Amino acid sequence: MITFERVTKRFEPWTAVDGVSLTVEAGEFCVLIGPSGSGKSTLMKMVNRLIVPDEGTIRVGGEDIAMLRPEDLRRRMGYVIQNVGLFPHWTVERNIATVPTLLGWPKARVRDRVSDLLDLLKLDARRFRDAYPHQLSGGQQQRVGVARALAAEPAILLMDEPFSALDPITRGALQAEMTAIHKATGTTIVFVTHDMDEALKLANRIAVLDHGRLIQFGPPLEILHRPANDTVRDLIGREDWGLKLLAVETVGQRVRPDVEKVPGAPLPIDAPLRQAIAEMVARGTDRLPVVDARGRPAGVLHLSDVVRS
Numbered sequence: 377m378i379t380f381e382r383v384t385k386r387f388e389p390w391t392a393v394d395g396v397s398l399t400v401e402a403g404e405f406c407v408l409i410g411p412s413g414s415g416k417s418t419l420m421k422m423v424n425r426l427i428v429p430d431e432g433t434i435r436v437g438g439e440d441i442a443m444l445r446p447e448d449l450r451r452r453m454g455y456v457i458q459n460v461g462l463f464p465h466w467t468v469e470r471n472i473a474t475v476p477t478l479l480g481w482p483k484a485r486v487r488d489r490v491s492d493l494l495d496l497l498k499l500d501a502r503r504f505r506d507a508y509p510h511q512l513s514g515g516q517q518q519r520v521g522v523a524r525a526l527a528a529e530p531a532i533l534l535m536d537e538p539f540s541a542l543d544p545i546t547r548g549a550l551q552a553e554m555t556a557i558h559k560a561t562g563t564t565i566v567f568v569t570h571d572m573d574e575a576l577k578l579a580n581r582i583a584v585l586d587h588g589r590l591i592q593f594g595p596p597l598e599i600l601h602r603p604a605n606d607t608v609r610d611l612i613g614r615e616d617w618g619l620k621l622l623a624v625e626t627v628g629q630r631v632r633p634d635v636e637k638v639p640g641a642p643l644p645i646d647a648p649l650r651q652a653i654a655e656m657v658a659r660g661t662d663r664l665p666v667v668d669a670r671g672r673p674a675g676v677l678h679l680s681d682v683v684r685s
């Protein structure tokens with residue numbers, strides 16, 4: 377758990393972060409969003425003490441981080457930034473192994489951990505283990521950056537616009553992998569972005585910052601249904617609000633538990649409604665069968681139920 381208590385940081389004459397109080401629960405995927413210059417990166421960098429607040433307290437697992445040595449604090453947290461910052465003269469393996477090696481893990485354990493992480497991040501070990509960063513694409517480097525941050529099994533992962541420089545397809549793939557990694561590891565994640573689609577896709581809760589102040593903190597659906605002010609409405613984008621809602625709501629929220637037989641390949645119950653609409657358009661139908669996580673029939677999705685508010 378990370379707690380910010382009335383945290384303020386000034387870069388005179390600007391106040392980058394202004395009296396922010398906020399609790400990120402253990403295991404939560406919290407996304408910080410806001411316009412450029414709203415204080416997102418500053419707030420995140422105060423968690424690993426790259427920046428020290430002028431006022432207020434930050435606690436990690438109940439401990440005031442001002443009382444901890446920055447190196448000790450940082451070893452407990454993974455940190456991923458936009459242009460990864462891999463060591464160029466080190467292989468992928470050595471890059472990923474940085475923190476476990478510093479922590480004195482036995483060699484065999486480090487090697488196994490690197491293998492597991494290459495698997496987790498869908499990087500072929502035979503090809504990449506001994507490669508150097510310049511031999512990797514931007515997306516592959518970013519995967520290594522995530523693997524490195526996760527290497528010592530940190531309880532907290534800080535990610536500062538990690539995928540902003542990637543093409544949309546690579547970005548989408550890495551977002552899906554972050555969701556899977558979060559589910560599998562239960563790591564507390566704080567993720568900075570200025571992209572509302574990314575925030576809605578990834579977050580359990582979204583914290584919206586503007587001019588250094590926290591203006592809203594809530595789950596994606598609450599942000600969409602009850603935006604706190606015009607800044608939040610602008611971040612959502614007034615024209616495609618409906619499309620964003622379809623990306624967040626799932627089939628399970630609209631399915632009818634009908635026993636009626638509907639032909640065609642079924643949709644998983646946790647698929648976003650956007651996918652359901654796309655399938656309906658592609659198949660020229662207004663009804664689709666739905667299955668649960670185990671592949672058992674779970675009912676029928678009707679177009680009329682998707683469009684009702």
Ligand SMILES: Nc1ncnc2c1ncn2[C@@H]1O[C@H](COP(=O)(O)OP(=O)(O)OP(=O)(O)O)[C@@H](O)[C@H]1O
Nearest residue numbers: 387390392410411412413414415416417418419570
């Ligand atoms: N080291 C610094 N010296 C002076 N001003 C700074 C420094 N770091 C940040 N600022 C200022 O603090 C404010 C918040 O910056 P921050 O980088 O936290 O914003 P951000 O929301 O992450 O922005 P972006 O989305 O553009 O990355 C900005 O006005 C910025 O110019």
